[in-house]
Amino acid sequence: MTLSLILWLPLIGVLIIGFFPNPVKTNTLRNITTLFIFITLCLSIYLLTQFNLGISKIQFTEYLTWIPQIGLNYSLGVDGLSLPLIFLNGLLTLIAIYSIGEKVERPRLYYALMLLINSGISGALMADNLLFFLIFYELELIPFYLMIAIWGGEKKGYASIKFLLYTAVSGLLVLAAFLGITWFSGSASFDYADINTMALSANTKFILLTLLLIGFGIKIPLVPLHTWLPDSYVEASPATTILLGGILAKLGTYGLIRFGLQLFPDTWKLVAPGLALIGTITVLYGALVAIAQRDIKRMIAYSSIGHMGYILVACAAATELSLLGAVAQMVSHGLILALLFHLVGIIERKTGTRDLDQLNGLMNPIRGLPLTSALLIGAGMASAGIPGLVGFISEFIIFQGSFIIFPIATLICIIASGLTAVYFVILLNRTCFGKLNNKLAYYPQVLLLEKIPAFVLATLILFLGIQPQYLTRWIEPTTDHLIATLTPINVEIAQK
Amino acid sequence: MTQTLTKISPSNHEFADIIHRLEAGGSMLPDTPENLMQIIGIYKAYAVPMDFYWRDLLYIAEKVFLNPLPFFKYFLPQEYLDLKNHYAGDTADLRVWRGCAEAHPELINFIEKGETIKGSKLFHHLWHDRINMEFAEACMRAMYWHGRDMGMGKFDSYLDSDEYKHNADVAIKAYFKGNPAMLGLYKLFPEMFLEQVRQLSYYSNLGLFWEVMCPVFYEMSDIYDEGGFKDVSDAMNFLVNGIFAIAGRPIYHHVYIDGKCYEIISKSKGFTWLYEAALPYVEAVFYRTSPFRGTKSYNAQAKQVPEHQKDFHYGILYADVFPVGSAGIPPTLLMDDMLHFLPDYLKEYYQKNCRGEDDQLIQLGITFQRSMYNVTSAVIQALRTALLYPLDDENPKHLMKNRQFFEAQMDRFKRPEARLKDIQNPDYR
Amino acid sequence: MNHLFSNNIWLIPIYTLSGILLSILWFPGIIKKTGPRPSGYLNILFTVIAWVHSLLALKEIWNQPPEFLSFSWLKLNTLSLSFDIEISTLTVGALVLITTLNLASQIYAIGYLEMDWGWARFFALMGLFEAGMCSLVLCDNLFFSYVILEILTLGTYLLIGYWFNQSLVVTGARDAFLTKRVGDLFLLMGVVALLPLTGTWNFHELEIWTKTAEISPTVANLLCLTLMAGPLGKCAQFPLHLWLDEAMESPVPATILRNSLVVAAGGWVLIKLQPIFALSSLISTAIITVGAITAVGASLIAIAQIDIKRSLSYTVSAYMGLLFIAVGTQQTQTILFVLLTYAISMALLVMSIGSVVLTNITQDLTQYGGLFSRRPITAICYLIGAASLVAFPPLGGFWSLSQINSNLWENYPFLVIIITLVNGLTTFSVIREFCLIFGGKPKEMTVRSPEGLWALILPMTIIMGLAIHTPIILAKLHLLPSLNELNIGVVIALITSTFVGGGISAYLYLNDKISKPIQLKPKALQDFFAYDMYTPELYRITIISLVAFISKIIDWFDRYFVDGFVNLVGFATIFSGESLKYNTTGKAQFYALSIILGLALFILLICFPILPNLL
Amino acid sequence: MPTIVDIAVNNDNFKTLVTAVTVANLVEVLKSPGPFTVFAPTDQAFAKLPPGTITTLVQNIPQLSRILTYHVVPGKLMKSDLEKVNSVISVEGSPISIDCSDNFEVKNATVIMADIEADNGVIHVIDNVILMG
Structure with missing residues (x-):
């Protein structure tokens, strides 16, 4: 039941918000949203405590037949791959609620979309049926599209359409792949458990996997x-x-x-070197382009591209360690990126600019944004992979895990993490360090409500950096099991 | 202003407006009720810690003297809290302030209770819930280090005279009587001890200077509370009169060892408050001091520190107050001292602006900067009165001399870092 | 025997870490009414506790065999990370040295930073360095050594950036961080590459592994080179030496610690790695070459500096070069000896320089003069520091340098010449500073110069006492080389170089008849050294501009090619044009339209699989 | 001829000056052979000083005598002598600027009666107390 609750509770919230009698204050709406998301977050924490670390299979399964004609079933379940992400989803939605600032235009729609997004992502992560997954995967686009199109910046129209088109294409490609998988493998339904790709011809598998790669590659995104x-x-x-x-x-x-990896273990080895190459390019590309940016948000956006590249390299290497690192990196990158964007959001709201050439000296303890700057340093360093923070341990596990398979790619990734340090130092030096401009330095204060989310994220980043087993323990059984099915392939690649 | 301008043509100086204001008997600070309220409020907040500063400076100069490990030099003994101010109270030589001659009740209260809880002096010292004497010492060091180069008064050159050396020698020997180790060290390195005594003479100098300023500021606050000052120039003129009244106050350095007084610089040397303390103080502290380590690189190759002392312009008239509160900005200490004693009307005023209570420290810093521009104006007007001509002089040639004097003074604010332009703007806070 | 203190030696970094955590309470954003000084007192208190603890532990462990502890940190499927600790006379002795010098510099900071409002941050960072170095010394595991070095890199960034309002501080912090990070990342490569080969990161197990290891020479060379790169950056060796000179923007108390100990931390890791270096034929040559070039180059640069602190900072690089030479020639015992004597004397030198700068503002050597009579304590501390740094019998540096040279004479006579030369040059440089500051006549800025506050003088004199007594203590402990171990000819050459270097310097700079500043002919040569052999410019026109150029190119490529291509294909632009139009006219309709479009697409997608059935 | 002191004592315009000189124990000095040139401020000149100035000075004799000695220059300098120089050094040690281009001006004071010769010097009567600096 817990999984269904996590999925449906936010939707109930949407209804309440939608039918809440007028006039309604923004605060009330926000509190309702917070309440629902908080309950879902608590439920996901409950799942974490109840999760059986000894079992590598999917747990807490729920199954209802829905439209058997097309093989679409209401099938939910979580394993070590999805559970940390479900927790992350709840947490980040909660953070996001508090990172828009005091005033929101059209609050009813805004908070409803927030809840919708939360529910959608949970659904995608919990879905155990390919088509069911895809529904959520596609459903996400609309609220996100609207979020960008309505509450976005200057070029929101352009950006939102671009987002919609790209991700819709991604969805189509994935859909095509899913259809092909069920069709060719002759499964009775889209249920994950029903699917067996072993019998497919190598060419079919290759084509299907490629479709998946491009489809998901857009979402990651890959260069x-x-x-x-x-x-x-x-x-x-x-x-x-x-x-x-x-x-x-x-x-x-x-x-x-x-x-990809789980359904096509044997084909994976064929695409792995290519993936590693793309991953490495992505890592380098993201880091180098980030260095050239003047807009801090854009810089972090490119940094995010680079960091997703590590995950790809790790997935390509597909060793026990690297895959564990990949999933850990998903979580830690999620936390760090959320903190970075939250802080950048605060800076933009308070100073009115994101331009590196205009920002300066925010560390000033009285007139600047000292706490924001301190946490920004922390977040930047976490992203640059300084030990003691969660980003390091995930990246390190990735490096160590991938090195035996792709030594050169790994070394290049290490160099790229040096480049990460370069642009973060540029960012920190310009924004936090230096002297405030006396003409501009009359910024409003950062409110407690804005500080708390940053604190929560920073605490998690530090805590998981010092005690990473609380991150890895949920993931490890699943990834170990996953790799166990691949082991022979690994050995083969290693011998080459 | 019109009167002067009809006699001589307007100034073409960059700060012509301000010069014309000065010629009309005004201050460099624009004359607004808001400015008046700010500067008087901050004089009050400044006077209380200053009451501590001068007592402690004298205590160090007279009693702590050459103690090699002066751990407790900021622990003012009762004797010095009760020390009678020469210019306040019933025993005053010249009564400037109507209050008592002993330490101000607010100061006594702060020493006992601090911002936290009632506790021993040691507790408050360790908890940093105390007056930041370090800043007073820094002002003294600025006067000492710039002393020779400024060439003001005769105090500095006297420190190198044989008479001074002899007096110091007697006191040093008396102080270390029965301490062969220190006496031996003195024999080996007499100059080292002498240099310390010279510095202590400056302690005394600054202490005696502030002993006068402290009641003057109290008095101004009292007059304002009674509705006394109409505008900024009233406040300035009160200072000008004060400067003249007190100009002849002797500057000396006495040391008390075992109850005996050793006159290192005796009153009979004729050193006066105006020439040997006030003018060097204004030059060294308001104008020069030294670059804040947190804002300028001391690296010799970077050439950010000027080559000559006369080019040092880092005093309160030039300082950027915005970084106050961060590392490497010494005035923070003073701002913090004043923060404890803000009058209520200033607190309310700060509450309404910028970040309210949270950036009071910077707001009051900028107020302090304004008020020190007013004090400097008073000094400039006093100098004009003493050395030049009345503002309503009939002789255009004399007025021209006055003009040249004012222009020369304003020339010093042509540097980009001078805050004269900023304080003209009421939104600079 | 009771081993209460030595078994709980891991508490030492914990003490300082708790000091750091408590310091946060005094950040200026948090305390509004009172000042930040309690944070400093607390950190000093914790350092005192750590110091006492390490002293007691040293007493317990004295002449006992080393003990090993291991704390499991993270256990993963194929990777298990545990924090290994070595408790031996050596490591605990190093702890004593670290805590002593840190205590001294923290007390010094009370005086030096008495007008600073950033105490909480400063003392917390000093504590971070103490905790980091203590853990590094105790740490018996390469992975955690890397972790600590990397955290210290961040610490360096923050500590140099202490006075963050000042622009040169900010660039200095940046350069220090990036330079050290480059070294660290090479080290990380080595760390990552080592595990598959050895299966362990424990230094002792690595040593055992090296005895049976069979790896190709190329791999061994590459591995060793990456492992060397980390310490290379830390020890400010060519070509990664620039940061140390820029780091002089930070407050003197931090410089004391950095110049004496933090740079030496790299050396410590190098010593630990020495068994692995034995695998490679190339690496010892590489280490010696780097060390020798740095030693000679940096001591020449030091002489050409006009900035007091910078001149000393290049001496640091030069001495770390000597350390590299010693590592390259496998003289583990001697290196430790050098580190000890070096750390104390360098701390002393920096302390006395700082005490002068604090009262006299300028850092320009040419503006100094005539301070000896008024600042005799500082001057004597400086002299003792200088004498115990170089080969001046019977102080520490004499013994350590003599021992290196005696050991080298057999196999590396060339290095003996280099070390003797560097010793002479360094003596010239430190005596030059001494004469310019304390000798001659007072100048404008030195007319008034009293000795400073007790908080500066007290730690300075105590460290001076330590410097004088170091050889005596070592002799008591039978750690001093006996005279017959030393090669007398080599020793005499060393002493001669000291006196010749010092003598020439004193003659040149104390003689009024020689006009100052002394110009080297040709001027270009002097500038070459004064401006650090133009390495900053070299970096600027090579690596920095290269990275900037490439990133600009790729950014351009991204903006106009990749994105431009997408826009050219047209969808996005057409739609965005349309959408912008809708945005300005009627929002609601537009969103309704987009929702309908989306839903239609979605339904189409869902129904797609059953379409064949329908057909 | 009378001494400088005699002239001053016998003139009603120098009451303050005489009192000050007496308090400062300078009478004997000014009676000595000298010769001196004295710039003597009138009572009105002293009255122009802001209130308190004199009180403080009278309480502090060395400081008072320093101000007074600033009005005294060694040697007997008549107006015709002073016309040739820009400034003279006072007994106090600080310079006094002299301007004879229009009026006979000594610093910011105007000489209202020049060249009153005495036994041991000369007196120039001025309308302002002049101050060092």
Whole structure:
């Protein structure tokens, strides 16, 4: 039942918000939304405590036959791959609610969309039926599209359409792949458990996997399918960006592991070197383009592209360690990115600019934004992979895990993490360090309501950095099991 | 203003407006009720810690003297809290302030209770719930270090005279009587001890200077509370008169060792408050001091520190107050001292602006900057009165001399970092 | 025997870490009414506790065999990370040295930063360095050594950036961070590459592994080179030396710690890695070359500097070069000896320089003069520091340098010449500073110069006492080389170089007849050294502009090619044009339209699989 | 001829000056052979000083005598001598600027009666107390 609750509770919230009698204050709506999301978050924490670490299979399953004619069933379940992401989803939605600032235009629609997004992502992560997954995967587009189109920045129209088109194409490709999988493998339904791809011919498998790769690759995004990302991230409000970058992009890597790696273990080895190459290019590309940016939000957007590349390299290497690292990186990147965008959002709201050439000296303890700057340093360093923070351990596990399979790619990734440090130092030096401009330095204060989300994220980033087993323990059984089915392939690749 | 302008043509100086204002008997600070309220309020907040500063400076100069490990030099003994101010109270030589001659009740209260809880002096010291004497010492060091280069008064050159060396020698030997280690060290390195005594003489100098300023500021606050000052120039003129009244106050350095007084600089040397303390103080502290380590690089290759002392312009008239509160900005100490004693009307005023209570420290810093521009105006007007001609002089040539004097003074604010332009703007806060 | 203190030695970093956490309470954003000084007192208190603890532990562990502890940190499927600790006379002795010097510099900071409002941040960072170095010394595991070095890199960034309002501080912090990070990342590559080969990161197990290891020379060379790169950055060796000079923008108390210990932390890791270096034929040559070039180059640069602190900072690089030479020639015991004597004397030198700068503002050597009579304590501390740094018998540096040279004479006579030369040059440089500051006649800015506050003088004199007593203590502990171990000819050459270097310097800079500033002919050569052999410019026109250029190109490519291509294809632009129009006219209709479009698409997608059935 | 002191004592315009000189114990000095040039401020000149100035000075004799000695220049300098120089050094040690281009001006004071010769010097009567600086 818990899974269904997580899925449906936010939708109930949507109804309440939709039919709440007028006139209604923004605060009331926000409190309702917070309440529902908070309950879902608590439920996901409850799941974490109840999760059996000894079982590598899907747990808490729920199954209802829905439209058997097309093989669509109401099938839910979680494993170590999805559970941390479900928790992340709840947490980041909660954070996002508080990162738009005091005033929201059209609050009713806004909060309803928030709840919708939360429910949709949970659905996608819990779905155990390919088609059911796809419904949510596609359903997400509309609320996100509207979020960008209504509450976005200057070029919101352009950005939102670009986002919609790209991700719709992604959905189509994935759909095509899913149809092909069930069709060719002759499964009775789209249920994950029913599908067996072993019998397919190598060529079919290759084509299907490629479709999946491109489909999910757009969502991740991989270079050169990434151009929707900077525009959407920059134009969207911080809240939207947190959800976009923190969790929606993770659906891509999630899908890649769940439907690519898991369904086509033997074909994976064929595409792995190519994937590693694309991953490495993505890593380098993201880092180098980020260095050239003047807009801090755009810089972080490109940094996000780069960081997703590590996950791809890890997935390509597909060792126990690297896959564990990949999932851990999804979570830690989600946390770090959310913190970064939240802080950038605060800075933009308070100072009115995101331009590196105008920002300066925000560390000033009295007239600046000292706490924001301190946490920004923390978040930047976490993203640059400084030990003691969660970003390091995930990246390190990835590096260590991938090195035996793709040593060169791994080394290049390490170099790229040096480049990460370069642009973060540029960012921090310009925004936090230096002297405030006396003409501009009459910024409003950061409210407690804006500080709390940052604190929560920062605490998690630090805590999981020092005690990473609380991150890895949920993931490990599943990824171990996943790799166990691949082991022979690994050995083969390693020998080459 | 019109009167002067009819006699000589208007100034073409960059700060012509301000010069014309000065010629009309005004201040560099624009004359608005808001400015008046700010500067008087801050004089009050400044006077209380200053009451501590001068007592402690004298205590260090007279009693702590050459203690090599002066851990407790900021622990003012009762004797010095009760020390009678020469210019306040019933025993005053010249009564400037109507209040008592001993330490101000607000100060006593702060020493006992601090911002936290009632506790011993040691607790408050360790908890940093105290007056930041370090800043007073920094002002003293600025006067000492710039002393020779400024060439003001005769105090600095006297420190190198044989008479001074002899007096110091007697006091040093008396102080270390029965301490062969220190006496031996003195024998080896006499100059080291002498240099310390010179510095202590400046402690005394600044202490005696502030002993006068403290009641003057109290008095101004009292007059304002009684509805006394009409505008900024009233406040300035009160200062000008004060400067003249007190100009002849002797500056000396006495040391008390075992109850005996050793006159290192005796009153009979004729050093006066105006020439040997006030003018050097204004030059060294308001104008020069030294660059804040948090804003300028001391790296010799970067050439950010000027080559000559006369080019140092980092005092309160030039300082950027915005970084106050961050590392490497010494005036923070003073701002913090004043924060404890803000009058209610200033607190309310700050509450209404910028970030309210949260950035009071910077707001009051900028107020302080305004008020020090007013004090500097008073000094400039006093100098004009002493050395030049009345503002209503009939002789255009004399007025021209006055004009040249004012222009020369304003020239010092042509530097880009001078805040004269900023304080003209009421939104600079 | 009771081993209460030594078994709980891991508490030492914990002490300082708790000091750091408590300091946060005094950040200026948090305390509004009172000042930040309690944070400093607290950190000092914790350092005192750590110092006492390490002293007691040293007493317990003295002449006992080393003990090993291991704390499991993270266990993953194929990777298990545990924090290994080595408790031995050596490591605990190093703890004592670290806590002593940190205590001294923290007390020094009370005086030096008495007017600073950033105490909480400053002392917290000093505590971070203490905790980091203590853990590094105790740490017996390469992975965690890397982790600590990397955290210290961040610490360096923040500590140099302490006075963040000042622009040169900000660039200095940036450069230090990036330079050190480059080294760290090479080290990370080595760390990552090492595990598949060895299966362990524990230094002792690595040592055992090296005895039986069979790896190709190329792999060994590459591995060793990456492992060397980390310490290279930390120790400010060519070509990663620039940051140390820029780091001089930070407050002197931080410089004391950095110049004496933090740079040496790299050396410590190098010592730990020495068994692995034995695998490679190339690496010892590489280490020696880097060390020798740095030693000679940096000591020449030091002489050409006009900034007090910078001149010393290049001496640091030069001495770390000597350390590299010693590592390259596998003289583990001697290196530790060098580190000890070096750390104390360098701390002393920086302290006395700081005490002068604090009262006299300028850092320009040419503006100094005539301070000896008024600042004798500082001057004597400086002299003792200088004498115990270089080969001046019977102080520490003499013994350590003599021992290196005696060990080298057999196999590396060339290096002996280099070390003797560097010793002479360094003596010239430190005596030059001494003469310019304390000798001659007072100048404008030195007319008034009293000795500073007790908080500066007290730690300074105590460290001076330590510097004088180091050889005596070492002799008591039988750690001093006996005279017959030393090669007398080599020793005499060393002493001669000291006196010749110092003598020439004193003659040049104390002689009024020689006009100052002394110009080297040709001027270009002097500038070459004064401006750090133009390495900053070299970096600017090579690596920095290269990265900037590439990133600009790719950014352009991204903006106009990838994105431009997408826009060219047209969908986005057409739609966006339309959507912009709708945006301005009627929002609601537009959103309704888009929802309908989306839903239609969605339904189509869902129904797609059953379409064949329908057909 | 009378001494400088005699002239001053016998003139009603120098009451303040005489009192000050007496308090400062300078009478004997000014009676000595000298010779001196004295710039003597009138009572009106002293009255122009802001209130309190004199009180403080009278309480502090060394400081008072320093101000007074600033009005005294060693040597006997008649107006014709002073016309040739820009400034003279006072007994106090600080310079006094002299301007004879229009009026006979000593610093910011105007000489209202020049060249009153005495036994041990000369007196120039001025309308302002002049101050160092």
